[in-house]
């Protein structure tokens with residue numbers, strides 16, 4: 001079932017969902033099931049699975065020279081989605097990127113998903129590869145998520161890249177896109193970011209999931225701005241509990257989000273990461289409760305495979 005149908009069917013009741021990462025190459029899929037099992041009691045209508053593109057690593061050779069190699073550390077997004085749908089009978093949402101994909105790759109990826117009975121996708125641009133400052137699309141790939149959304153929407157109308165494709169069966173994907181309550185890192189202003197977000201909706205996306213945030217007022221202001229600009233689709237807040245002291249610096253840098261001073265002060269006082277985890281979980285719990293009160297359709301947690309923390313929060317909210 002589509003994400004938008006799950007939202008309609010819940011008649012205003014906030015639902016629980018979460019995102020997982022494929023395991024590192026070489027690890028077993030059991031680690032994924034172990035992360036999902038404890039959260040199934042909260043009846044997630046869908047589970048997102050992130051996509052991780054290739055990275056460049058430099059390996060030192062015997063002669064001391066460095067050799068550049070392309071590796072994908074976390075493959076398996078599609079396989080994991082199929083396994084989730086099969087094992088749990090819950091909709092799995094693969095993330096799909098512009099980065100690393102030609103349009104042809106994208107089409108074939110979508111065909112695979114359709115054959116597997118997956119009818120939701122999260123359409124994203126992806127970040128620049130680690131060794132580059134700016135995002136670079138593939139030669140025949142998309143520059144922006146809005147173009148990727150267009151391609152998926154075209155396929156939903158039976159429009160394939162090759163006009164000569166016969167019996168062009170339409171796909172039927174529900175398309176989600178990313179939104180940024182504190183603006184995307186590269187966007188010159190919030191207005192500009194929302195302008196392009198609106199484009200993604202105009203091209204065929206039907207819901208938004210936000211980047212994580214730690215101050216609910218930023219989310220409420222973002223929703224207000226979106227509504228003012230005529231974006232009417234459901235906006236799902238993304239939440240993550242802070243669990244280590246190091247994240248005080250890592251999270252703002254990596255995700256372009258501010259941390260509230262009250263939270264920073266509490267974390268700085270902590271003697272170890274066990275205490276930080278308690279503070280982070282309590283903060284996220286209070287955020288969750290306020291968002292439920294405000295009537296958000298879904299609370300979407302970035303679990304990063306750490307279901308113990310999410311379970312502690314969900315058990316007091318759902």
Ligand code: FAD
Pocket residue numbers: 049050051052053095096097123124125126127128143144145146177178179184185186187188192193194196200209210211212238
């Ligand atoms: P876009 O919507 O394309 O926007 C990128 C930037 O370009 C923005 O600043 C926007 O304002 C600007 N822009 C858009 N269109 C135009 C235009 N026509 N002209 C000029 N500027 C424009 N990354 C992964 O690698 N894998 C994942 O699984 C993943 N999952 C994510 C899930 C969520 C919910 C979120 C919020 C992010 C996720 N990301 C993931 C990170 C995401 O790929 C990065 O944030 C990326 O830098 C931007 O992706 P986007 O889809 O928002 O891009």
